[in-house]
Amino acid sequence: MNMKKIVLATKNKGKVKEIQQALKELNIEVLEIEGDFSPEENGATFKENAYIKAYEAAKLTNLPALADDSGLEVDALDGRPGIHSARYANSDKERIQKLVKEVSEFSKKERTARFKCEMVMALPTGETLYSSTGTCEGEIIDNPSGTNGFGYDPIFYIKEFNATMAEINLEQKNNISHRGKALKSMIEWLKIQN
Numbered sequence: 270m271n272m273k274k275i276v277l278a279t280k281n282k283g284k285v286k287e288i289q290q291a292l293k294e295l296n297i298e299v300l301e302i303e304g305d306f307s308p309e310e311n312g313a314t315f316k317e318n319a320y321i322k323a324y325e326a327a328k329l330t331n332l333p334a335l336a337d338d339s340g341l342e343v344d345a346l347d348g349r350p351g352i353h354s355a356r357y358a359n360s361d362k363e364r365i366q367k368l369v370k371e372v373s374e375f376s377k378k379e380r381t382a383r384f385k386c387e388m389v390m391a392l393p394t395g396e397t398l399y400s401s402t403g404t405c406e407g408e409i410i411d412n413p414s415g416t417n418g419f420g421y422d423p424i425f426y427i428k429e430f431n432a433t434m435a436e437i438n439l440e441q442k443n444n445i446s447h448r449g450k451a452l453k454s455m456i457e458w459l460k461i462q463n
């Protein structure tokens with residue numbers, strides 16, 4: 270199947286923005302999935318869930334589909350919310366409030382955390398063409414700061430920027446983030462397909 274046109278297997282606008290920005294350097298058409306797209310993410314890992322989404326979107330559109338399954342692992346919480354990051358509460362605001370409350374009893378040192386991202390490119394046949402992964406290390410702070418990005422970005426502090434993930438811009442985030450790293454590998458693979 271030719272890779273000149275692909276579909277993004279996500280309904281998360283924040284992800285779409287970051288992925289579209291990174292794929293701009295390629296000469297391919299990147300479509301958003303239309304309508305009601307909510308495959309049951311019942312996998313046990315980020316990778317399984319990414320595959321579920323990619324395969325479902327590929328079947329629906331008859332195009333190669335790129336999915337991202339990602340989440341935040343907090344060491345003091347034994348890796349939670351992890352693959353349940355999206356379902357942890359009902360809105361970004363509530364998710365942040367809940368997490369801040371849960372880590373409040375832990376010292377700064379114990380608040381280390383990482384974002385993880387697994388990407389899968391799959392075909393309508395169910396074949397996985399390529400998969401890639403990325404992680405980004407940081408720590409959880411009490412006071413949300415910044416308005417860029419999405420999700421847990423306002424409470425994810427990154428030492429090298431002395432800023433939260435929501436205080437850096439889109440290009441900076443793509444350079445260092447879990448998603449940006451997974452995308453770099455995916456882009457290298459896409460370059461040799463076309």
Ligand code: ITT
Binds near residue numbers: 338339
């Ligand atoms: P799709 O399944 O439609 O892609 P989703 O938001 O449900 O969208 P996930 O199941 O992969 O996606 O859940 C990922 C959650 O992890 C996401 O909703 C955020 O809460 C969090 N997350 C992932 N990447 C993030 C990032 O770059 N910045 C902040 N939070 C992030």
